[in-house]
Amino acid sequence: MAEPAEFEKQRERLWGIAYRITGSVADADDALQDAWLRWRRLPDDRAENPAGYLTAVVSRICYDQLTSARARREAYIGPWLPEPVVTEAGPEERATLDDSVGTALLTVLERLTPAERTALVLHDAFAVPFAEIADVVGRTPESVRQLASRARRRVRAEAPRRTVDRAEHRRTVDAFLAAAVDGDLAGLARILDPEVVWRTDGDGLVGAARVPVVGREKVTHFIGHALRAFVPGRTRMGRFDVNDAPGLVVTGIATGVAADSSAAVYAFTVRGGLITRIDCTLNPAKLAHLDLAALHGPR
Template sequence: MAALAEFEEQRGRLWGIAYRMTGSVADADDAVQDAWLRWSRLPDGAADDPRAYLTTVISRICYDRLTSARVRREQYIGPWLPEPLVTQEGPEERAALDESVSVALLTVLERLSPTERTALILHDVFAVPFAEIAEVVGRTPDSVRQAASRARRRVRAEAPRRPVERGEHRKVVEAFSAAVMAGDFEGLLKVLDPDVIWRSDGGGKVIAARLPVLGAEKVARFAHHLLRDFHPDRMWMAMREVNGAPGVLVADDATGFAAVFAFTVDQGRIREVNAVLNPDKLSHLDLQALR
């Protein structure tokens, strides 16, 4: 059996690839487990380069999942957003946000074909050569290079511009949260970009907007409406790290309701709000540990 230690050395990287490829914590966990099962069946020394071998294995698993998931996501009720990664906030001195795992970027990646998404993530984020990616997707290296180029152009056109520094991002999100909690409509308008877009992912499980909400005034009214039933005696709102950037977690201890808000900030205003409310996508969160 192949050595467990060699697999554990690669586990974090494998999970990072799987999450970026699928946008799902559950799928990433399952993909890593599948990769381990395949690795464990190998005789000792069968893989000359464990890193390259396991990268190919996890990528093939996730590529197959992407292909089969397309139909399910096309039938999904309302906008489909990735399952958020929520932790206690990171070091304040860290100036750069993790753009490759941002909710906004992962949402754009959903609009790519499985081949384009795989090529872009593996090559641009994890520096996998095109020849190795070609083995994953069953294409030629030139075809994969072209797919990555198409994906790159689309991301440049649709993804937010390079993220602002963490301190500026946090300041804007704090102003948004304060305005929402105070019912300060004018304060909300000041912090929202005129062309802001709000996406709500309820998956048909909870009440959420099934179409994106566009424009500062509509978004401000929608945010106020969404949190009108906030009860501070049993509910709480906190700034938390959401996919590598300051975001907001709202939870109700009595009902188990939770909502995670990720933000894109540009020039001192919020350009995007991505709200995940589908309980299936938040079941991996330990709300007590995050409180």
């Protein structure tokens, strides 16, 4: 049996690969569990390069998952967003955001083919050589190089530009939070870009806009409507890191469904001190991995 400690050394990196390829917390967890079982069955003398072996195994699992998920996502109701990764607010000394795991970028990656996405993530985010990626996707190294190049061009063209300054992003989100808590729609409008875009992921399971809402006036009106679902004494809103950038988690929303589904996670794209994009995840299936009660403490 291969040494368990070697797997644990790689766990965080492997999970990062899996999440970026699939955009799903559940799929990333499943991929690591599958890889762990394969690792346990591997003889000691078969893992001369544990990092390389495990990277290849997890990547192949996720590549297959992504290929099989295409049909399901084509039938998705409304905008699709990645399952949010929510953590406590990051250390203040961290100066920059991790762009490779941002919600907006992962949404753009969803438009790539599985081979393009896998090649781009492995090479650009984790410095895996093209020859090793070729074995994962069943292509030649030169073909993989072209896949990554094509994917890179598309991401550069379609990914929204945003600040990488964590302090600027945090200040803007804090201003949004303060205005939302006060019900100050005029204050909210002042920190929205004129062409701001609001996307809501609900998959038809909760009340949610099924097309993006575009423009400062329309988004402000939409926010005002959303605030009416907040229940006095029950709704809680707090700042957390969402996919490594300051975002918001709201619980206790009157959605008309079960109380354990009445939550929302907000990710923001900020540029020049203005919010250019708001990604709101309402789909309870995509929030099932979060301990929402623990995030906001006991009621």
